[in-house]
Amino acid sequence: MANYGNLPAPSPEQGLNRYMQEIRKFPMLEPEEEYMLAKRWVEEEDTEAAHKMVTSHLRLAAKIAMGYRGYGLPTAEVISEANVGLMQAVKKFDPEKGFRLATYAMWWIRASIQEYVLRSWSMVKLGTTSAQKKLFFNLRKAKNRIGALEDGDLRPENVKRIADDLNVTEDEVISMNRRMSGGDASLNAVISADGEGATQWQDWLEDEDADQAGDYAEKDELEARRELLSEAMDVLNDREKDILVQRRLSEETVTLEDLSGQYDVSRERIRQIEVRAFEKLQKRMRDLAKERGMLTAA
Numbered sequence: 001m002a003n004y005g006n007l008p009a010p011s012p013e014q015g016l017n018r019y020m021q022e023i024r025k026f027p028m029l030e031p032e033e034e035y036m037l038a039k040r041w042v043e044e045e046d047t048e049a050a051h052k053m054v055t056s057h058l059r060l061a062a063k064i065a066m067g068y069r070g071y072g073l074p075t076a077e078v079i080s081e082a083n084v085g086l087m088q089a090v091k092k093f094d095p096e097k098g099f100r101l102a103t104y105a106m107w108w109i110r111a112s113i114q115e116y117v118l119r120s121w122s123m124v125k126l127g128t129t130s131a132q133k134k135l136f137f138n139l140r141k142a143k144n145r146i147g148a149l150e151d152g153d154l155r156p157e158n159v160k161r162i163a164d165d166l167n168v169t170e171d172e173v174i175s176m177n178r179r180m181s182g183g184d185a186s187l188n189a190v191i192s193a194d195g196e197g198a199t200q201w202q203d204w205l206e207d208e209d210a211d212q213a214g215d216y217a218e219k220d221e222l223e224a225r226r227e228l229l230s231e232a233m234d235v236l237n238d239r240e241k242d243i244l245v246q247r248r249l250s251e252e253t254v255t256l257e258d259l260s261g262q263y264d265v266s267r268e269r270i271r272q273i274e275v276r277a278f279e280k281l282q283k284r285m286r287d288l289a290k291e292r293g294m295l296t297a298a
Helices: 016-023 031-044 047-055 058-066 075-092 101-120 130-145 156-166 170-180 201-205 212-235 238-248 256-263 267-291
Strands: 190-194 197-200
Touching: 016 058, 016 075, 031 047, 047 075, 058 075, 058 101, 075 101, 101 130, 130 156, 130 170, 156 170, 212 267, 238 256, 238 267, 256 267
Parallel strands: none
Antiparallel strands: 190 197
């Protein structure tokens, strides 16, 4: 991986408060500036440009990392893994696709964190089915959704509901809940208090100087991209669409082996279909974006 220069690094010795203060010093990038920095990185391998793209998105990485603090792992290490995913995203980011770096990077950040969590939780034996991985990463959300906030074992009716929702057995829900019990950290947890009131974790992740109009514009852009993706999917046949969704657009990636069983073809054939479908989708999205003036001009 390229050397992006010195980055602030979270550590137990330093304390997360100080790290959050440090990363708030890096300004967010305007779309035009982000595009030009990405071009310098792609065309000239300008590490200073890459460093600026990474540091401007450290708050995004930290915010995503905080959502994984309930797995009993050191928060500093989770954030570090998020930053690894962010650097991978910057390394592979193509500004000509018309997407903002934040939209692209969040997938790399989550993938890096989840890989770390799965390595660290090897005793959970999650490698057999995608449903078990889904249970691991969605149990807390499922409990919150049905109001099952009690400590200890879940009530039988809640076990059954979660098992049905996540397509796993009731025994798997009970076992996973016991392994993961121990509480969940919240972004609303108070980390300091002074005469002006309490400070919460999420306060360090917000940009006080952010332009609200700009934020709404970015949300509109993301919605437009989602609509673009949905429309572009029509270029794929049913098999291509299903394989691409399961391989690249789902929270839990389905293995080539599982898909080869579903379609009764070889794993290599599934891989070929996935690659071809992705290329067709990319081309269609570029064409649609150009038609609508959504691609950033060079």
